[in-house]
Amino acid sequence: MSLSRRGFLAWMGAAGITALGSQAGATPRHFKGYPQSLCVLHDITLCIGCRSCETGCNKVNELPPPAVPFSDLSVLDKKRRTTAKTYTVVNKYLDSGQEKKPIFFKTQCNHCLEPACASACFVRAFTKTKEGSVTYDASVCVGCRYCMIACPFEIPTYEYDEPLTPRIMKCTFCHPRVTKGLLPGCVEACPTEALSFGKREDMLKLARERINKYPGRYVDHIYGEHEMGGTNWLYLSGVPFRNLGMREDLGTTPAPELTSGALATVPMVAALWPVLLTGIYALSKRKEKLLSGDKQNALAQALAEANAKSQAALTAAMEKAKREKEEAVQKAVKTALEQSAKKTQEQ
Amino acid sequence: MEEVKSTLRWTAMLCTAVGLVIFALSAEGYKAPEQKAEKDRADIILIDTSPVFGRGDKPPVAFPHDRHTEIMAEQKKDCFLCHLKESKPQAVSAGPAPQPESTERMSLKFKRLKDTNLKEVRKIYHDNCIGCHMSMAEKGQEFGPIICGECHKEGAEYRSARKPSGMDNSLHFRHTKAAQNKCETCHHAYDDKAKKLFYAKGQEGTCRYCHQMKTEENRISMPLASHMSCVECHRLGKEKKLEAGPVTCSGCHDSKEQMKIKKIEPLPRMERQQPDTVFVKTLGKDEKAETPRMNPVPFDHKSHEGYNDTCRVCHHASLSACNSCHALGKPLKDGNFVKLDRAMHQAGSQTSCIGCHQLKQQAKECAGCHVFMPKGLMEQSDSCLKCHMKPLPDSAAFPKTAEGEKELAKKLLQSRQPVKGTYPQGDIPENVIMKDYADQYEPAEFPHRKVVSSLVEKMNGAKKTSQLAAYFHNDLGTVCQGCHHYSPESQKPPKCANCHGRPFDEGNLMKPGIIGAYHQQCMGCHAAMEIKKPKECVECHKEKKK
Numbered sequence: 001m002s003l004s005r006r007g008f009l010a011w012m013g014a015a016g017i018t019a020l021g022s023q024a025g026a027t028p029r030h031f032k033g034y035p036q037s038l039c040v041l042h043d044i045t046l047c048i049g050c051r052s053c054e055t056g057c058n059k060v061n062e063l064p065p066p067a068v069p070f071s072d073l074s075v076l077d078k079k080r081r082t083t084a085k086t087y088t089v090v091n092k093y094l095d096s097g098q099e100k101k102p103i104f105f106k107t108q109c110n111h112c113l114e115p116a117c118a119s120a121c122f123v124r125a126f127t128k129t130k131e132g133s134v135t136y137d138a139s140v141c142v143g144c145r146y147c148m149i150a151c152p153f154e155i156p157t158y159e160y161d162e163p164l165t166p167r168i169m170k171c172t173f174c175h176p177r178v179t180k181g182l183l184p185g186c187v188e189a190c191p192t193e194a195l196s197f198g199k200r201e202d203m204l205k206l207a208r209e210r211i212n213k214y215p216g217r218y219v220d221h222i223y224g225e226h227e228m229g230g231t232n233w234l235y236l237s238g239v240p241f242r243n244l245g246m247r248e249d250l251g252t253t254p255a256p257e258l259t260s261g262a263l264a265t266v267p268m269v270a271a272l273w274p275v276l277l278t279g280i281y282a283l284s285k286r287k288e289k290l291l292s293g294d295k296q297n298a299l300a301q302a303l304a305e306a307n308a309k310s311q312a313a314l315t316a317a318m319e320k321a322k323r324e325k326e327e328a329v330q331k332a333v334k335t336a337l338e339q340s341a342k343k344t345q346e347q
Numbered sequence: 348m349e350e351v352k353s354t355l356r357w358t359a360m361l362c363t364a365v366g367l368v369i370f371a372l373s374a375e376g377y378k379a380p381e382q383k384a385e386k387d388r389a390d391i392i393l394i395d396t397s398p399v400f401g402r403g404d405k406p407p408v409a410f411p412h413d414r415h416t417e418i419m420a421e422q423k424k425d426c427f428l429c430h431l432k433e434s435k436p437q438a439v440s441a442g443p444a445p446q447p448e449s450t451e452r453m454s455l456k457f458k459r460l461k462d463t464n465l466k467e468v469r470k471i472y473h474d475n476c477i478g479c480h481m482s483m484a485e486k487g488q489e490f491g492p493i494i495c496g497e498c499h500k501e502g503a504e505y506r507s508a509r510k511p512s513g514m515d516n517s518l519h520f521r522h523t524k525a526a527q528n529k530c531e532t533c534h535h536a537y538d539d540k541a542k543k544l545f546y547a548k549g550q551e552g553t554c555r556y557c558h559q560m561k562t563e564e565n566r567i568s569m570p571l572a573s574h575m576s577c578v579e580c581h582r583l584g585k586e587k588k589l590e591a592g593p594v595t596c597s598g599c600h601d602s603k604e605q606m607k608i609k610k611i612e613p614l615p616r617m618e619r620q621q622p623d624t625v626f627v628k629t630l631g632k633d634e635k636a637e638t639p640r641m642n643p644v645p646f647d648h649k650s651h652e653g654y655n656d657t658c659r660v661c662h663h664a665s666l667s668a669c670n671s672c673h674a675l676g677k678p679l680k681d682g683n684f685v686k687l688d689r690a691m692h693q694a695g696s697q698t699s700c701i702g703c704h705q706l707k708q709q710a711k712e713c714a715g716c717h718v719f720m721p722k723g724l725m726e727q728s729d730s731c732l733k734c735h736m737k738p739l740p741d742s743a744a745f746p747k748t749a750e751g752e753k754e755l756a757k758k759l760l761q762s763r764q765p766v767k768g769t770y771p772q773g774d775i776p777e778n779v780i781m782k783d784y785a786d787q788y789e790p791a792e793f794p795h796r797k798v799v800s801s802l803v804e805k806m807n808g809a810k811k812t813s814q815l816a817a818y819f820h821n822d823l824g825t826v827c828q829g830c831h832h833y834s835p836e837s838q839k840p841p842k843c844a845n846c847h848g849r850p851f852d853e854g855n856l857m858k859p860g861i862i863g864a865y866h867q868q869c870m871g872c873h874a875a876m877e878i879k880k881p882k883e884c885v886e887c888h889k890e891k892k893k
Contacts, residue, residue, distance in 0.1 A: 046867060048866075048870065050884065183851075190863075191862055191863070191866050192863055192866040192867055192870065193850055193859045193860060193862070193863025193864075193866070193867065196850075196851060196856075197850075197851050198851050198853065198856070199853075202853060202856055205856060206856040206857065209856065209857055210857070213721040213722075213857075214721065214722065215695070215722060216695075216722065
């Protein structure tokens, strides 16, 4: 195939413009969550670190029994994270004030309105349900663990000790229970109502009312209202959220929006490039074909011309020969006639 | 040929190995800079030329002043080794103490009277500091830094633990006693025409009313004024071998030293023609008198003097009546555009009535109940009447004279019926069984009467907050309302379960379910009152046997 440098660049330019065009089409928009979707408001000032939520979660999700019983509160002395066997953990932080009062804070999946895990998953194993939960379908999961890297809250975990059917494990927001009208396991187990459950709009209202009524008790911020585009778990705290190891640098842009531009071009590239490349190939082939056709024609013509020439030469030669022959015959006849006339004269 | 090649190969290998080792070592060699233990000191003076002369090329010097005073004392030298004498300005010369007869005083600057220019000032510091340290070194004594980097250090060797100092009413009383009631020893005013300080009797106020944080045209800054006057007077006293206040930095500015300052108990009242009882004035300077819309508020000025450490708590800008700056109608510039309503009712402010009362509710005796109550102006109108008292039935008209006003205010205040105690013991349920909690625990037994008695005891205590409670609690049933809230005071208030049931009531999001309510109320109260017990779940409700 012979494609000139100029031709290649021209094609690439054209491909680039189509790609840009499709990107501009995916304009940013803000998804405010499914209406009436459910939500938990975690009022950190009310948490007493009793680990009842962990017990409740373990029970309703039928997770393996923990190595240390839930009644043992000494585990709180060390910072823990979610594992494949625990969807939620309570951690203890100390107040920066002089009294060093303990602050307890429960961690689990925040159920983003636009989940990063779902946007990173190329087999669509994650679903943002209209109830608000982000659910996971193990049957399609290929185990790439992109979701674990994508999650800004470091929540999804992997069953590394499961040799044949490892799954991603994370809080399900008790989706099966919630759809039946039951409370999530942790919420039901919480004795102090540090976890309030209701519609997201209502929980936002509740959080604002608490801040308004007890201004000295809370930091004037509802964590999860806008973080990463908003989440279906909200938090109220008496100390700055960064003191509790919560990220305050996440911004308000949902994760999918950050990647949608680049990712949207992937199907375009996948679909268009074969066509494009085939086209380029076909065109260059055609050119080749055209070129080779011309050559053959010329050859044929030349041959024909040569043939015709030689034919003409031949005919001419033949005619000449014929003529010469005739002339020779006539001459011979003439001479013979002259000779015979001479002979007759002489005779 | 083969031999040369082999040698070359080995050399290359060796070079690579050495390079790698060096690289690895240099990477390993990095260590985090060591955290130096910072010393908290109250006497750190930052010798920083940048505010006057602009940024220098060396870091400023943290100078431990008290360390130097100690050494001076050991060597029997006085302050004038470092501080020069300066003549008092004309305006001050006839004015306040210390030593009104003297025309000289101690300059607060180091070895100079004026900040002339960077070069000169730098030379003064370098010559005198290093010079003195060197001479001590020559004498074989322990000596201070002499090399640039020893003084001009990046990063803090010391951490300033300086606490602002001030004079409370107790300390003021000790000073009046020491000055034999001669207020003019310290108090003065400025005569604009004569450009002189003079003593205005009966016009005394806090230093800070005039001396602000920064030096202004005709008045020096508060730090300058206090160091020139307080420290100088103490120093002179010490010179005369009298009992005098501190001359070191830490003496006034160290939190531990501040605790040691003697308190006068009971504190006699400060005399400055203030009223015992008074009506809170509502009309601003230029406002016309009209019939007051609200009942005027009688105010027990005398008692409130005892509730606060200084007059400045309420009289934050002057010792005059609130309405001279905070008017009812038009916001005035003098009052920072704060109207009277806000000046009296603003929550969270120590200078407003309600703000200060709500701060008092944070005392642990009160916080058990009040922690649950929303802050700000109460919506109930009858709580307004606690201050805006109804006129007495026998008083016909509002008196026209100041004396009459004071008398009426006194009468009104005396007519108040402080609420002490609660309903008779027999009418209070002894125990309340809480059996709403799930399958996991036995019912909890709540010692209801014991808790009420303990609250009443705290309410009736000797603390000043209990007086506040006595005046502002409405009724015998008010103490019950800490838990039996959102219902009128009554001997038989609703039970918890009458209102609290299942959690997450969409109709009233703020209302917790019964289990949440119990835990929030019990534990919230215990935390606010700093009651350490109970620590375990089973101390309230025993585990159910399975």
